[in-house]
Amino acid sequence: MRILLVEDDPIIAMGLREGLLRERMQVDHVVAAEPAEQALLLTAYDLAIVDIGLPAMDGLELIRRVRRAEVRIPIMILTARDALDDRIVGLDIGADDYLVKPFPLPELLARIRALIRRGCFAAGSELTYGRLSLNLATRQAMFAEQALELSGREWAVLEHLMLAAPRVMLKNKLVESLSSWDSELTANAVEIYVSRLRTKLSACGMHIRTVRGVGYRLEESERAS
């Protein structure tokens, strides 16, 4: 994974770089928007982390420009301003997620992993979460080295949970997207698929947590209680 970090504060940049390196990600760091624009146009990064408050051209303008140039990689915004407008504008012009400083480093890393996962899914290659992976081409679900037998609906549920993780997958969204995928589906039916999937995954050290009244979250068992 190759990541471009655009951050003008040297100490924050140093910390983020080290955090990302520990996750075995390659990091290129630039301190201004202008070289970042060049780098994004010339190099195939998997993700960009962009601080909004940059010296000359700001981060929002950078995102606007690279999106106009058809650069489709996931972009994560960091901001030290708490004004909502920045965040909304950021997401509107094509950023994929944002974090307000200061943030816990693990949260940034989890969000980045989720963005990269979604990036891979969008590219149609592979969807991975922890040691679980879905090969989108062969439609083969793998845990570690073992193949998992999943029905079509179970696959679809797992795909949605993996895409949402570490966020909660809303149950009504799940019902909605599974219904459009095939015929009408009830909430009860979705519960049954989730329950079957839960049984199959428990053997792999994965856990589907029910969040009362809202939906489900896929977790690695270390996190599960």
Place this chain on the structure above:
Amino acid sequence: MRTLRRRLLLALGVPLLALLAFSMWLDYRTAALLADDINDHNLNAVAVTLAEHLEESGGGQEIELEVPEINPLTDDSPIPDQTAFALVATSGRLIAGDPAMAALADSAGTADGRHHDALFQGRMFRVASYRAHLSREEATLAVAQTTASRDAAIMPIFMRSLWPNILQLFTTLAIIYYGVQRSLRPLATLGARIAEHPVTDLQPLSMHDVPDEVAPLVESINQLIGDLRHKGESQQALLANASHQLRTPLTRLQTQLELLADTLGEDARQRFVPLMETSRQLSHFTHQMLVLTRSARDADPFHEFQPTDLAALLEEAASHFLDAALAKDIDLGFEPATAVVPGSAWLLRELLANLLDNAIVYAPVAGHVTARCGTQVSGEVMLEVEDDGPVIAPEVRERIFERFVRGADTGTPGTGLGLAIVAEIAKRHGAEVRLIQNYSTGIGKRFQVVFPTPRRGHRHAEA
């Protein structure tokens, strides 16, 4: 109601009515004088004719005189006029005529061709005096006629000039009324425009079509709007700056601490945990201070109020608060139902976050926290967060929404700003925060935020 229109109509109408009264009086006087003049002219003619007769006859002892018929001024006279005359010598001797009239002739005798009104035998007479030159002596001839036909003639003359006067006056009043209405229309339009002017956008009022007289007023309003806007903008700049200046070093600190923590041995790590916790608390407090400052209207007048889906905020919060709840083994649940209010999504997200923070902190380990939203039958939209922690003691209950006031249990982490933020944001949305507690068991409380029911013609929730 002292409207400008009423003032103008009163100020113009009352003097005009007074003017009408005066003009009527004047008209009456003119009519009376005119009737007098014509009457006097007729009397004169009679007097002259009589005098000529007298002079021709030489003023002998037995003068037989017939008073000629006098043309009445009007046929409307209720009673026919009586005529009388007297010829009185300078010596005062009555030469001919009605002896009772001698006194009148005498008194009038000093002048020639004079007319005056006089009471005679209980009736009002008009008397014309004329100097007659008789062969033997000088004499005064007085011809008198009752005034019935003259008086009766005044009214028709008066009426003839009255009608045009009244017509003119009411036409003038109508023109004034219409003119006032029409001239005041720009004011009414301006008033409506000011009333419709949204409070939040702080745009100056347009000077287009503003009458010169009220232009200074509109200019001062614009000046005020400009000042407010300027103040808001500088506050914004200050806050943005402060936010950046506080958040950047905190990010440096927290990132480095977290990286360091991973490399430490178990012993050093034990000492390190409180340090990291302190850094997180500092970050949290900074965020809360900034939110509290920004949620106040005077610091940030620019929040755009848009239809905001509370259910979506609840669903979003599920991802953010799940781990904090799991850390205390709390069962965090949500009951989102249709609930849309005009508001600022950012502020409402902070409101919910503070309620959830609070509930998770005060709920017991392995307790329950539930966030709900919905629309009640009355149309009221509510958002509430329930926890099964202990109730808040009545003596602090009233003060929990104040800044830096905390419940009795100070052993729990918290800044004392959370509920102040909730109160401030609720106020900004015109919403009411209620605390519903289960006093019978002493366990369980709900913070309920009730939003105002949308009214017709309701422009802004914060209005």
